[in-house]
Amino acid sequence: MSSVVDWFTKNANVKVNEALSVENSFFEGIPSGYGLFVDLSSINYDAKSETVELLRIPRLATFSLDTLLEMIKDETQYSSKGNMERLNAKVRAVFSRFLELDGLKNLLSETTILVFYFTLLALLKDEYELPKTLRFYLENVLLQVKVDNGPMFYEQAKELYGQYSIFVALKDLMDLLEDFLQNNVSGNQSVVPVLRQVYAAISSRSLEIPDEVAESSEDFVVNTTLVPVLDFANHSNELKNAHFDIDRQTQDVLLLLEMDRIPANVTKFEIFISYSPVEDLISFIYYYGFVPTSADKCQFMSISLDREYLRDQEPMPDVNLRLFYKWLKINPVVQLIKYQNRWYIYDSNEQFAYFLLPFMHSPDNESTSCWTYDPNCYRIFWYFQQHSTKKKENYTSINDYKDMIASLENDRSDLIDLPQLGWSMSFQDDDLNTHRGRFPKEQALALAPFNNARTFTNAIDLFAKFFLSYIEWRLNKLRNSEPHLTSAPLKQLVQFEKSVLLQLLSEPQLHYWTDQRTDCENYDCILRPLQNNAHQDADHSVSSLESLPLENYHPEEFTDFIQEELKLYANLV
Structure with a gap:
């Protein structure tokens, strides 16, 4: 996955500290996909610093509801203005019909809409030119990562976990999306494999990124956002040694190494962030496909x-x-x-x-x-x-x-x-x-x-x-x-x-x-x-x-x- 980091560095103005790398992660000796690693010997930092910046991701290199729509309408992301207008018109028309669906109101969320857009774009990518940043992330991350979470097993879970609203809502939503996309977009192409893969990837990789309500305001809202490169960071409240934040001047998303949480007597180590300060274990399996371990945390x-x-x-x-x-x-x-x-x-x-x-x-x-x-x-x-x-x-x-x-x-x-x-x-x-x-x-x-x-x-x-x-x-x-x-x-x-x-x-x-x-x-x-x-x-x-x-x-x-x-x-x- 180092190629993903290289691409976003060269094409989306993502700033990556030279000490940071994406490598295979083995948490407690068990393979756990990819993770972010830092090599202290490659960092120039002041010993008095509380944090060191490892990543800086521009707002328009992330994918939230706002930035995704901005990207679709950004002419610089296409080879021609006509291709932008063609895709934009198609997406708007399909989304308008989607919002008219019966039963959608109780299932709508930021994640739902992100899943809809990315699945729609995955089904359209062979017929339409997609924004280059979006296409790369879709084809090289969302459609490639393997996650054994709720969207991958919700059908089998019905008998044993039909009393859990997260599984019931997921089945209702998947049925609704499958039927709509099959009848309005896909034609003879099966929607289910793409929909399931996109939903699983987005559920496991999205973060709650703060966004100020108004300029210089102390009030914030959080937006469900996909953040390239940062989304390779694994979770541990016990081993957490970094956190993400927003640069209020530029709206860039930052990954900051916490210098007082660096492991002792090692030069190279894995970066861990917190997906949530509270670990609800059924929800973690549903969203992320694993049960976090913690000896001293509730x-x-x-x-x-x-x-x-x-x-x-x-x-x-x-x-x-x-x-x-x-x-x-x-x-x-x-x-x-x-x-x-x-x-x-x-x-x-x-x-x-x-x-x-x-x-x-x-x-x-x-x-x-x-x-x-x-x-x-x-x-x-x-x-x-x-x-x-x-x-x-x-x-x-x-x-x-x-x-x-x-x-x-x-x-x-x-x-x-x-x-x-x-x-x-x-x-x-x-x-x-x-x-x-x-x-x-x-x-x-x-x-x-x-x-x-x-x-x-x-x-x-x-x-x-x-x-x-x-x-x-x-x-x-x-x-x-x-x-x-x-x-x-x-x-x-x-x-x-x-x-x-x-x-x-x-x-x-x-x-x-x-x-x-x-x-x-x-x-x-x-x-x-x-x-x-x-x-x-x-x-x-x-x-x-x-x-x-x-x-x-x-x-x-x-x-x-x-x-x-x-x-x-x-x-x-």
Whole structure:
């Protein structure tokens, strides 16, 4: 890959310190592709310097959404103005049609659009002249590097990791891009190999580069950007000895060697940067195809629970976890944190507190739950609608409410996009009087008596029993599936997850991070809840309206706050 460095030096004004080279990397004795290396004997530097500049990459030699479009319209990148105009017109026309696609909105990101553009250009490169810098990077880097990450094994991951939103969103996006490009660009040429290769390369090589909001502003945004040469640098938070930054005067991207992090007693060594200060290990396998090692740094793993398993679980009588988490819009994820080779339940953020809500007992009876599910909650929606300002011709019928709620409760989405009227919570006020009401998760958490040691201990014990049972079930599923896997990176992911779960089972009890009393950067789960993009609203036609048999219905049955709830929800149902 030294030819890539030479080309960008000669043709894109990239400045490379003569001490820097691209060579094969062997991290802990294992081949890990290419890496950046520095030879200290070739550096002239002041011993008092905190950093030494190893790379300087001009803004227009990088590939972000802004620079890519600028490059496509740059006449100096082509042999003729006509060729520039021809490609520009084609790209604009195809992108315009792309933005009209149904289902695209929830899948759009900077990475998505970069993948679209580079895949489109890869499919057009034999018929159109591409900008010279872009063509070289596409043909010699993106289409050549081999990365065993998510885009390479997402199809096989469906059965085992279909509960992880990153894999679900990837499959939805790949299907959408494949269908669109096949029908609008490719013709008889298969899109899949190119799309998969481009997506894998971009996912593993893009960096979050800061960009000031305005000139001389202290406020910055970050742009997903491909940075030639710098993108050969490997990641390690433990061995990090360099970082990238922006020259605010020129907007050049810089790679800076940190002189106080130079390894001792060596002249030549590999450069390591940090892709992310927080290591979420499932995400690292998904984006980069490897699990980073770290003995002294905190690492995280998000366990997204199998939704079918949740549907069969009742930690307390009549508390179905799948329905509970859907109605209260709680992401069913348990986060783990690893520190000094031990895994802990990460209980330091709201995510865990929300997850713990259905494990609370009633304030009046420890053998029953404080939560009650209303299987006929469609009636309260109808009741509230009758007290709304909605015009009668716009009413939703009781049958439509019933069908809609049944559909929402059983679809693949983790969130029911309606007011939380499915579950009622019992709680005690300051005078120890018991009340019931329907609350969103934020209000429920505020009312939850987790400051009561007995209530909290009972909830933790119920959670531990549930989670350990889930681990055993999950391990059995992984073991049964493992012999049938053909994807090497998917096997790596399965083996890694098994090792984590087995370690949790081997301990006499679960360990919780708040008991460790060790400082670590707070981390919020990056896994988004699953969404059902295919959901359609019920038919609100007037012809289907029916009368509600109010003589058999008591709206206050599940709440002591019916008037307050009417004010809140009457115009939202």
